[in-house]
Amino acid sequence: MNVVPIEESVAKEVRATLLAPDYGHPASAEDVDGTSPCRLCLTMIEDRRILFTYDAFRGQEDIPLPGPIFVHEGECAPYAAHETFPPEFRRHSLVLDAYRAGREQVAERRIEGVDADAALTELLADADYVHVRSAKAGCYLFTVR
Structure with missing residues (x-):
């Protein structure tokens, strides 16, 4: 098993620009309301998050499948236990x-x-x-x- 979160560069870009990478759609920084898993560190967000559009097939396939995802508003480390289900x-x-x-x-x-x-x-x-x-x-x- 190899667990792969989103690329760290994607999280850094959206934090810096508040725009969805590859799409340019506005991203929104907001307080957490409910369950919000960060797609970079693969833990639950408990304070502020950024919501943005992400292509689940980014870098893998030609036909995109965009949808909403979250990352921590502040920096976090990418999920590192790749051989373990989060x-x-x-x-x-x-x-x-x-x-x-x-x-x-x-x-x-x-x-x-x-x-x-x-x-x-x-x-x-x-x-x-x-x-x-x-x-x-x-x-x-x-x-x-």
């Missing part, structure tokens, strides 16, 4: 979208986070990567290879 997400319902190169979706599965390791092992046997999404909001969280 503990924060084991408490949530998730959707796993499994893809092969060329954006060929081979499976989609709704799971509880506690079941992530087994589900990802099974899906990655037939896929190149998996997008992990929130089952509640549908938004992109991170990629697993």
Whole structure:
């Protein structure tokens, strides 16, 4: 398992410009209201966040899939335990979208986070990567290879 958050350069760019990278849409800095996972450090945001448009296929595929994501307003370190499923997400319902190169979706599965390791092992046997999404909001969280 290789857990891949968004690129640190994306978070730095959006913090500096308050514009969505690749799109130029305005980003918004706001107080947290509810559950807000940071897509860089993969922990929950407890103070202020930046909401912006992000392409979940950025740097991987030609056809984009833009959607809303959050990062901490202040700096944070990128998620570093790449071989471990992020503990924060084991408490949530998730959707796993499994893809092969060329954006060929081979499976989609709704799971509880506690079941992530087994589900990802099974899906990655037939896929190149998996997008992990929130089952509640549908938004992109991170990629697993």
